[in-house]
Amino acid sequence: GKRAFIAGIADDNGYGWAIAKSLAAAGAEILVGTWVPALNIFETSLRRGKFDESRVLPDGSLMEITKVYPLDAVFDSLEDVPEDIKTNKRYAGSSKWTVSEVAESVKEDFGSIDILVHSLANGPEVTKHLLETSRKGYLAAISASSYSYVSLLKHFLPIMNPGMYLVSHLISPCGSSISLTYIASERIIPGYGGGMSSAKAALESDTRVLAFEAGRKQKVRVNTISAGPLRSRAAKAIGF
Numbered sequence: 248g249k250r251a252f253i254a255g256i257a258d259d260n261g262y263g264w265a266i267a268k269s270l271a272a273a274g275a276e277i278l279v280g281t282w283v284p285a286l287n288i289f290e291t292s293l294r295r296g297k298f299d300e301s302r303v304l305p306d307g308s309l310m311e312i313t314k315v316y317p318l319d320a321v322f323d324s325l326e327d328v329p330e331d332i333k334t335n336k337r338y339a340g341s342s343k344w345t346v347s348e349v350a351e352s353v354k355e356d357f358g359s360i361d362i363l364v365h366s367l368a369n370g371p372e373v374t375k376h377l378l379e380t381s382r383k384g385y386l387a388a389i390s391a392s393s394y395s396y397v398s399l400l401k402h403f404l405p406i407m408n409p410g411m412y413l414v415s416h417l418i419s420p421c422g423s424s425i426s427l428t429y430i431a432s433e434r435i436i437p438g439y440g441g442g443m444s445s446a447k448a449a450l451e452s453d454t455r456v457l458a459f460e461a462g463r464k465q466k467v468r469v470n471t472i473s474a475g476p477l478r479s480r481a482a483k484a485i486g487f
């Protein structure tokens with residue numbers, strides 16, 4: 248079976264959860280990366296059976312999550328983490344949650360993965376018009392919602408099972424990676440502010456470049472899906 252790492256699950260309402268379920272139903276082993284500040288409540292809810300109803304797969308069995316890794320995808324390595332985050336009580340209880348450390352832990356635990364899913368975004372000023380957005384807010388949106396994908400792929404690529412060709416025949420399936428984008432990258436969607444429209448445009452452009460690079464380097468596919476509106480936690484926060 249295949250092994251998938253899904254970054255960006257903290258409850259059972261978002262796209263990450265739904266993708267995990269589809270992959271589990273198709274027989275994949277599920278590893279999850281959960282934003283550090285949301286980790287405690289997610290793990291507690293899982294343990295207490297709060298998600299059991301939504302864990303039910305089409306064959307009646309329950310989706311198993313093999314391991315939940317704490318993750319903050321705006322930090323690539325420990326050296327990038329500022330002191331106030333290191334000592335923040337929501338972060339201090341966990342360790343090895345920067346992107347490079349999570350990839351390292353997954354490598355230690357499982358050796359390799361076949362599927363990488365990026366289902367995360369954050370725009371601290373998303374409720375502000377682009378005209379009212381600060382430089383800090385704009386860059387934070389790009390960091391959490393666009394560069395986070397570049398970084399995840401960069402650090403996970405070495406442990407992604409490559410596709411293999413014999414002469415011109417694909418003899419083993421390629422590793423594969425997807426992210427989720429939104430139509431606001433190409434059309435005006437009032438309310439999707441704070442640089443989030445810019446972040447999705449970057450994500451889409453990066454998908455083309457990363458597909459070119461990761462395809463040639465390792466025969467790993469890179470795609471993004473422009474998803475329709477879903478009342479996830481993130482979407483409710485901006486009143487969608």
Ligand code: NAD
Nearest residue numbers: 257261262282319320366367368369427474476477479481
């Ligand atoms: P969601 O709230 O379920 O998922 C977003 C996740 O990102 C959350 O679990 C959050 O904890 C996590 N996250 C935020 N900052 C993070 C960080 N620095 N490091 C690690 N994790 C972090 O909401 P969703 O709507 O399912 O979002 C998933 C993806 O789908 C996002 O890329 C979003 O932009 C995209 N999308 C959503 C919609 C929609 O209408 N909901 C539409 C199109 C695309």
